[in-house]
Amino acid sequence: MVPSPSWRRVAVAALAGLAIGLLLGPSVNALPGFSDHTGPSEMRVTSFDRLEAGCAEQVATRAGSAYDAGNYTKTAFVRTGSVDANLSARVVRTSPPGADLSTFRVRVDSHHEGPANATCETGVLYRVTITPGGGSPEGLVPDAHGTRVLWLENGEYAGCSGSVTSPLETGCSRFRPGDGEPRQVWANGSGAAT
Template identity: 50%
Template sequence: MPSLSDRSKRATLVVALALLVAALALPSVNTLPGFSDHTGPSDLRVAEFERLDAGCADAVGDYAGGSIGDGRISKVTTVRAPSAAAPLSVRVERTSPPGADLSTFAVRVDAHEAGAGSASGTTGGNAVASTESGAGSCPTEIQYRAVLKMRGGSPEGLLPDAHGIRVAWYENGRFWGCSSSVTSPLNGSCAALADSRPVWANATAG
């Protein structure tokens, strides 16, 4: 006759098997009570946008850098422009579907002909920064600083869940680098984004 210890072990095994079968029957562990699907941010908006310098390419400040963290992405770099007086615009487009673990965005910075913009600020969802500097005969660059703020997305649950954000930067229509922050096993590589096109439009002024 089985001992009490043996019956307890068998009962424990039956319960464990039942839980395993139930878990396998679910589409995701995140559907269990106490779990949630941690996703990347659903929204990325322009928080700050300013021009720092403008003029001949060999005279403009050559500092470039960026950071990502604490819900913000910042970048300082230069963009080629038709003149030092050219206004700049920046817009953000989401290129991943809602609820994606890896949120992907395209940030497009463009330098326009002088007169295309007249004031710094945000208009029609685009941030525009302009100056009245004169144009020269040399190749011209404008140094700018952009700060983007992340919003939305699902918070983490009881256990860690893969999530992240990847941002492709375009300057005057050309792919110009990428910023990403992901958790394993997501792939934060930017190689596939050089020719990406926006699919889900997203508001940018904020």
């Protein structure tokens, strides 16, 4: 069966539109039906629990992290100096809107007044869950996308989580102390250089 002339015109018009879109558009994702799949555009704290407080050797034994159904959960011990310290958690987006790799920073900070406990390394075991939202959906053509979460406790590195598709990399190693940079060696200046 030979296609009718009207069917040929529709096919030629569709191919011409596709060719023009490829030539004029910034990428194939600009064409109808295609999409630039990105990571989430936002992340929010959905639960934050203070589990236990005390000395590190007694309390800090149940640490861990999990990724389930898009949610990131971290259970960790933060040094506070006092069992009565208050904790706060917040999430900040650090990547520009529309980035393929959506990056976030989660800060858990402790606040206490008075002297620190001098008998042991005192802190609080906490659990925080963050939930993503937004971002661009998948299109007809697979597109690289992902999420990286940098965890900080009292401003110090406390871990890095990520979920990406190839060829993206989370790049978490550059945040770990001593990784991705030359190690520094410290010495006093009293000896002669060799």
